[in-house]
Amino acid sequence: MRSTRLLGIALDDLKRNRRHFLLASVGIVVGIAAFTFFLALGSGVRKVVLGEIFPLDKIEVVPKSFDLDVSVLRVPLANEVIDAAKVEQLRAIPSVVEVYPKMKLTAPSMVYGGKKLFGNNLRAELIADGVEPDLVREDIDRDWAFEDFEAGTGDFNEGWQTLPVATACESDEQCVEAHGENTYCWGIEENAAWERQAKRARSRNQDPPAKPIEQPLCRNYIPIIVSNHIVELYNGSIRRAHGFPKINPESAIGFTFELTFGASMVEASAKDMTYEARGVLVGFSDTAINLGMTMPVGYIRRLNVDFGGEKTAEIYHSAVLQIRSKDDVAAVAAAVKGLQLDVTDTGAEQAALLITIFMMVFGFVSVVIVGIAAVNIMHVFFMLVYERQREIGIMRAIGASRRDIRRIILGEAAIVGLLAGAVGVLTAMGAAALFDWVSGSYLPDFPYKPKTYFEFHWALIVAAFGFAVGSCVSGAALPAGRAARTDPARVLTGQ
Incomplete structure (x- = not known):
C-alpha cells in the first residue's frame, strides 16, 4: 500500500x-x-x-605565592615573577594562541570628575592596569583611540604625554583643530587654580606660590577602558544607594576625567611629586580590570619606573592567555602550574x-x-x-x-x-x-x-x-x- x-x-x-x-x-x-x-x-x-x-576562552595567570600569617594579617610572599622570558614560556604552551601581559599601577593615584555623567563630581583612589592593545582591540569604539592605545604601549620621550612637537595653546578647541579630537590644552585649569591660590595669598599679605606652568601645551588624552562589571554593579545597586542616574554604556563613550598620579587620599601614601593628566573613556571590555581603569601598558610602565625605579619596567603582575578551545583549559592550566604560576580562580568551573x-x-x-x-x-x-x-x-x-x-x-x-x-x-x-x-x-x-x-x-x-x-x-x-x-x-x- x-x-x-x-x-x-x-x-x-x-x-x-x-x-x-x-x-x-x-x-x-x-x-x-x-x-x-x-x-x-x-x-x-x-x-x-x-x-x-x-569567559572560558581566556584565563589569567599570576605569580605563585603563599601566605604568611602575621598576627591578624596575611602577607602574600611571591616566589616567582612574570617577566619577558616567562611570557615567552607561556606563549610556547600548546593550545595557547596568544599571551597578553598586564602591569598594575603601583603608584598612588586619584581620579576626579563625572559631573556630566553623574550630576556630581566624584573623587576616588585610582586602581589601574596596563595592557597591550591587541587584548582590547575589539572593545575600542574609535579609530583614533586605538591608535593612541598602540602609541601608549611604547617608550616616552622627555615630553611625556605631549605631542611629538609641543604646541602652545590657549584653549581645548585650538588643540582639537590642530591635532584632532583626542587632544586638549593642558595647563589652563592648572594656571586658573594657581591664580586663585595667588589671589588668596596676596589678600593675606603672603607670598604667592610659584606658577606651575608658564605656557599651556596640547596633550593627548590617555585612552581608558573599564570593565562591564563596573557598569553592571553601578546600574544594579550603587546608583540606587546614591540617587545617581542609570548609565547607558554607549552614551558614556567620550567621557573625560582628571587623573593625578602620585596623590592619594591616604596622606602617608602620597608622593613628593605628582603628574596631572586627563583620561577619556573609549570602551568597555570584559578583559579590563574588574574594579578600576585599564590603559596602555606604556603609561603604567613609565609611572611605575618614575615612582618605583627601573627594576619595575619589565615586571608584569599577570598575563591573560587566549586559548584555542574551551576544552583545552584544563591542559593549559596544568602547564601553567608547571611553570610555577597560578591560574586565577574565577569560579567558572563551579x-x-x-x-x-x-x-x-x-x-x-x-x-x-x-x-x-x-x-x-x-x-x-x-x-x-x-x-x-x-x-x-x-x-x-x-x-x-x-x-x-x-x-x-x-x-x-x-x-x-x-x-x-x-x-x-x-x-x-x-x-x-x-x-x-x-x-x-x-x-x-x-x-x-x-x-x-x-x-x-x-x-x-x-x-x-x-x-x-x-x-x-x-x-x-x-x-x-x-x-x-x-x-x-x-x-x-x-x-
Whole structure:
C-alpha cells in the first residue's frame, strides 16, 4: 500500500478519535514544554555566565605565592615573577594562541570628575592596569583611540604625554583643530587654580606660590577602558544607594576625567611629586580590570619606573592567555602550574557545574513526564486497536499486509508526536516570553541582567520534536505489533 494512502487512513483515524488522542497527548505537551523551557533557560544562563561573567576562552595567570600569617594579617610572599622570558614560556604552551601581559599601577593615584555623567563630581583612589592593545582591540569604539592605545604601549620621550612637537595653546578647541579630537590644552585649569591660590595669598599679605606652568601645551588624552562589571554593579545597586542616574554604556563613550598620579587620599601614601593628566573613556571590555581603569601598558610602565625605579619596567603582575578551545583549559592550566604560576580562580568551573546539574535535574524530570505520557499513549492505542479489530480485519482481508497495519498505527503515533511537540515547543516559547516580560517590567536591575534568559537553539527545537515523536512511536510500538498480528478470519467470523 502506498505511503500517501496509509497517511490518509492515519489522518482519518485521528479525526475520528481526536478526543482520545487529545487527552493522551496532554502529558507529551507538558513534558516537551518543560524539556524545552528548562534546557533553553539553562542554555541562556550558561551563555551569560560563561560568556560574560566567566569567559572560558581566556584565563589569567599570576605569580605563585603563599601566605604568611602575621598576627591578624596575611602577607602574600611571591616566589616567582612574570617577566619577558616567562611570557615567552607561556606563549610556547600548546593550545595557547596568544599571551597578553598586564602591569598594575603601583603608584598612588586619584581620579576626579563625572559631573556630566553623574550630576556630581566624584573623587576616588585610582586602581589601574596596563595592557597591550591587541587584548582590547575589539572593545575600542574609535579609530583614533586605538591608535593612541598602540602609541601608549611604547617608550616616552622627555615630553611625556605631549605631542611629538609641543604646541602652545590657549584653549581645548585650538588643540582639537590642530591635532584632532583626542587632544586638549593642558595647563589652563592648572594656571586658573594657581591664580586663585595667588589671589588668596596676596589678600593675606603672603607670598604667592610659584606658577606651575608658564605656557599651556596640547596633550593627548590617555585612552581608558573599564570593565562591564563596573557598569553592571553601578546600574544594579550603587546608583540606587546614591540617587545617581542609570548609565547607558554607549552614551558614556567620550567621557573625560582628571587623573593625578602620585596623590592619594591616604596622606602617608602620597608622593613628593605628582603628574596631572586627563583620561577619556573609549570602551568597555570584559578583559579590563574588574574594579578600576585599564590603559596602555606604556603609561603604567613609565609611572611605575618614575615612582618605583627601573627594576619595575619589565615586571608584569599577570598575563591573560587566549586559548584555542574551551576544552583545552584544563591542559593549559596544568602547564601553567608547571611553570610555577597560578591560574586565577574565577569560579567558572563551579558555575558551569551548577548549571549542568540544574539542566540535568530538570531534564530528568521532563523525561519522566514524557515517559509517563508514553505509557498513556500505549494504553490509548491498545484500546483503539481493540475497538478497531473488525476494521483492521477487513483491511487485512482486502490485501493490507501486517507491515501496512503497523505503519498505520505508528504513523498515527508519529503525527500525534509532531502535533504535541509543536504545541509543547510553542508553550515553552510563550512561557519564556512571559518570563522575560515579567523580569523586564517588574524585577529591579541587577548585575548582568539579560534581556532574555533563554536561548532556543535550532538543535534544541529539533531535539524536542524528535523526543516527542520518539516517545509516541515507542509507546505505540506494542499496540502496533498486536494490530499487525490480527487474524482477519477469526475477527470477521467473530471467533
